[in-house]
Amino acid sequence: xxxxxxxxxxxxxxxxxxxxxxxxxxxxxxxxxxxxxxxxxxxxxxxxxxxxxxxxxxxxxxxxxxxxxxxxxxxxxxxxxxxxxxxxxxxxxxxxxxxxxxxxxxxxxxxxxxxxxxxxxxxxxxxxxxxxxxxxxxxxxxxxxxxxxxxxxxxxxxxxxxxxxxxxxxxxxxxxxxxxxxxxxxxxxxxxxxxxxxxxxxxxxxx
Amino acid sequence: xxxxxxxxxxxxxxxxxxxxxxxxxxxxxxxxxxxxxxxxxxxxxxxxxxxxxxxxxxxxxxxxxxxxxxxxxxxxxxxxxxxxxxxxxxxxxxxxxx
Ligand SMILES: [Zn+2]
Numbered sequence: 001x002x003x004x005x006x007x008x009x010x011x012x013x014x015x016x017x018x019x020x021x022x023x024x025x026x027x028x029x030x031x032x033x034x035x036x037x038x039x040x041x042x043x044x045x046x047x048x049x050x051x052x053x054x055x056x057x058x059x060x061x062x063x064x065x066x067x068x069x070x071x072x073x074x075x076x077x078x079x080x081x082x083x084x085x086x087x088x089x090x091x092x093x094x095x096x097x098x099x100x101x102x103x104x105x106x107x108x109x110x111x112x113x114x115x116x117x118x119x120x121x122x123x124x125x126x127x128x129x130x131x132x133x134x135x136x137x138x139x140x141x142x143x144x145x146x147x148x149x150x151x152x153x154x155x156x157x158x159x160x161x162x163x164x165x166x167x168x169x170x171x172x173x174x175x176x177x178x179x180x181x182x183x184x185x186x187x188x189x190x191x192x193x194x195x196x197x198x199x200x201x202x203x204x205x206x207x
Numbered sequence: 208x209x210x211x212x213x214x215x216x217x218x219x220x221x222x223x224x225x226x227x228x229x230x231x232x233x234x235x236x237x238x239x240x241x242x243x244x245x246x247x248x249x250x251x252x253x254x255x256x257x258x259x260x261x262x263x264x265x266x267x268x269x270x271x272x273x274x275x276x277x278x279x280x281x282x283x284x285x286x287x288x289x290x291x292x293x294x295x296x297x298x299x300x301x302x303x304x305x
Contacts (some may be wrong), residue, residue: 017282024278029271036266050270057274061281106214110249130256138260156222157254158261163224182218189253 020064028060031074034159035081041154042085044143052089056081075161079169082151109189113202132201133192141191149184156181208236213243221251 035056039049059080060067067076105111113129142150151170155161161169166177197204213236219225220233237244 017286021275021278021282025275029274032266032271032274033264036270037261037264040264041261050267053266053270054274054277058277058281061278107246107250109253110246114245114249130252133256133260135260135263138257142257142261154261157257160258163222181222185218185250188257192253 027073031077075165104186104190109193112193137195149180152180153184208232
């Protein structure tokens with residue numbers, strides 16, 4: 001096809017396949033662990049997480065030429081991942097979203113531990129609490145957050161993205177990032193508290 | 208800065224989202240106020256713990272391999288569909304316009 005030849009002649013030297021693949025491997029695939037962990041928190045299981053990661057990287061590769069070299073590749077991958085999850089995976093999974101938005105007080109966990117009458121079940125409450133919680137308790141507490149809150153909490157807490165980066169990744173306003181993160185934090189504290197009670201690390205107080 | 212204002216800005220402070228002068232104000236307050244300092248420390252530790260506990264998983268090796276394989280397949284297919292006779296002899300695709 002002449003059109004093809006012309007196009008190629010204009011863009012010489014064209015990025016060849018070998019270069020493109022090795023560049024992608026170096027720039028994008030180096031983030032696989034982080035992308036996989038995010039996928040795990042979103043889908044809550046390994047099989048779906050692997051599918052989502054694979055889909056993310058294949059899509060990233062198709063658009064690799066449009067990725068601006070030197071810009072934040074990790075954020076770009078998380079954007080693709082989050083988008084795929086929200087638009088496609090989410091529809092399939094039909095996650096139960098009946099969540100009662102009862103308001104949780106600020107600094108819930110801190111107040112539970114530091115406040116109250118039976119003050120000081122322990123001398124170093126933070127260490128005591130956090131050391132005894134299992135990795136799985138923390139992960140489950142996150143996974144039990146409603147999706148909207150879970151996404152911003154993971155992007156902020158675990159991945160360390162800035163509020164603005166999170167807004168870009170999720171495609172929401174900066175103010176929405178702040179309010180979701182604020183509420184997500186409170187809900188997470190409540191969740192962690194419930195696991196601490198379940199593990200017998202703390203005694204449940206009468207409400 | 209009073210306790211109310213300090214706590215209002217606490218999360219932004221912990222997330223590194225305050226400008227330098229606001230940051231200093233909150234820091235100053237935490238330095239002088241035991242109550243707020245305790246809350247801030249607790250929140251800071253919680254954030255760290257969540258991060259640490261959630262960063263241990265590694266993606267399975269076979270996943271990376273599979274992705275590279277699929278990507279390679281995409282390239283092969285797109286090369287085929289573009290039918291470039293000149294490419295056949297040149298695995299490195301050095302196109303010479305002259
Ligand atoms: Zn104070």
